Amino acid sequence: MKNYLVFIIMVLFFAGTSWSPPAPLQIALAKYRGGGDWYANPTSLNNLIKFCNTNLGTNLDPDYATADVGSTEIFNYPFVHLTGHGNVLFDEQEALNLRNYLLAGGFLHIDDNYGIDPYIRPQMKKVFPELEFIELPFSYPIFNQKFQFPGGLPKIHEHDGKPPQAFGLIWEDRLVCLYTYESDLGDGWEDAEVHNDSEETRLKALRMGANIIQYVFSK
Numbered sequence: 086m087k088n089y090l091v092f093i094i095m096v097l098f099f100a101g102t103s104w105s106p107p108a109p110l111q112i113a114l115a116k117y118r119g120g121g122d123w124y125a126n127p128t129s130l131n132n133l134i135k136f137c138n139t140n141l142g143t144n145l146d147p148d149y150a151t152a153d154v155g156s157t158e159i160f161n162y163p164f165v166h167l168t169g170h171g172n173v174l175f176d177e178q179e180a181l182n183l184r185n186y187l188l189a190g191g192f193l194h195i196d197d198n199y200g201i202d203p204y205i206r207p208q209m210k211k212v213f214p215e216l217e218f219i220e221l222p223f224s225y226p227i228f229n230q231k232f233q234f235p236g237g238l239p240k241i242h243e244h245d246g247k248p249p250q251a252f253g254l255i256w257e258d259r260l261v262c263l264y265t266y267e268s269d270l271g272d273g274w275e276d277a278e279v280h281n282d283s284e285e286t287r288l289k290a291l292r293m294g295a296n297i298i299q300y301v302f303s304k
Contacts, residue, residue, distance in 0.1 A: 110302075111146040113162035115193070116153045119174030125198050126168055129274035136274075136291045137298050141231060145298075155179035159186050164301050165193050168271050170200040173208050180211035187212070187254075187261040192301045195264040196271045199244050209254065209262065218252035218264060227251070227263065230299040232292035238265055239289035241273040241282070259304070263297060270294055 114130060116123050130149040137143045149166075152159040155178055159165060165186075167173075175183065187193060195205055206218070221227065221237075228234040228251075238249035249268035253260045272280050273290020282290075 109144045109146040111148070111150050111162060112164040112166065112298075113150040113152040113159065115159075115165050115167035116151050117167065117169075117173050117175065117179075119172035119204065121169040121171035121173050121201065121204065122198075123167070123169050125170060126271040126275050128276045128279065129168075129271040130166060132276065133274045133291060133294045133298070137295050141295055141299055143298065143302065154183050156182070159183070160189065160191065163191060164298065165191065166196065166271075167193060167205075168196045168198045168201070170198050171204065173201065173204040175208045175211055177211075180208070184212045188256065191261075193262040194297060195262065196269070197244075197264070197266045198269060198271055199242070202266060205264070209264075213254055213256070213262075216254050216256065218254060221251040221253050221260075221263075225251070225253075227260070227296055227300045230296040230303075232296050234293060234296065238268040238270075239273075239286075239293055240268060241286060241290050242269040242280070244269065260300075268293075 112130065112134065114123070131147065134145045134147055134149065138145055150162060152162055152165060154175060159182065183193070223235060223237045228237055238251050240249050244267050247267045250266045252264040252266060254262040270290045270293055273282060273287050274294055277287060
């Protein structure tokens with residue numbers, strides 16, 4: 086490997102071509118119609134990115150993008166995060182665009198910020214009418230990356246007091262969509278003063294988020 090890198094450097098040098106490190110990858114927040122607050126948790130992704138770059142050695146752009154689910158721009162981002170409390174609406178074109186994005190290798194993480202569940206499920210059924218959300222077992226690799234979560238998702242906010250659950254849409258043996266329910270990871274990623282969560286709680290959320298990122302980018 087060392088000799089190969091030396092060879093590449095020599096080729097670039099003698100060809101008069103300058104070399105620069107690869108540009109950082111950028112992740113995105115999904116923007117959707119329907120009136121739900123897709124913009125909730127404005128500090129969460131920035132904090133998750135910083136945590137991943139520090140603890141996983143990733144090279145993620147410190148600023149996340151915003152991508153409309155119906156836009157071709159979504160194809161620029163390997164990881165898209167969707168959150169909110171209320172209504173979500175995909176029309177036929179948006180559902181098809183999101184489907185094509187996921188089939189092309191993209192990944193969607195849906196995080197229930199409390200109240201999104203009855204809206205997001207029928208919309209994702211438009212995207213994949215042939216698939217059902219299945220609950221991921223605690224042994225699923227996403228819980229066993231750099232950080233170990235033998236009991237599955239951490240409980241960040243109480244919501245209805247139900248146990249947190251991780252659901253997935255799996256296409257041809259590939260997890261294309263992760264739906265984290267009754268956990269509220271995004272709130273745990275926010276700046277500490279936003280929800281006054283303990284450092285221990287925030288760390289659990291960030292570590293689980295890092296596991297998701299590591300799982301997606303190692304596939």
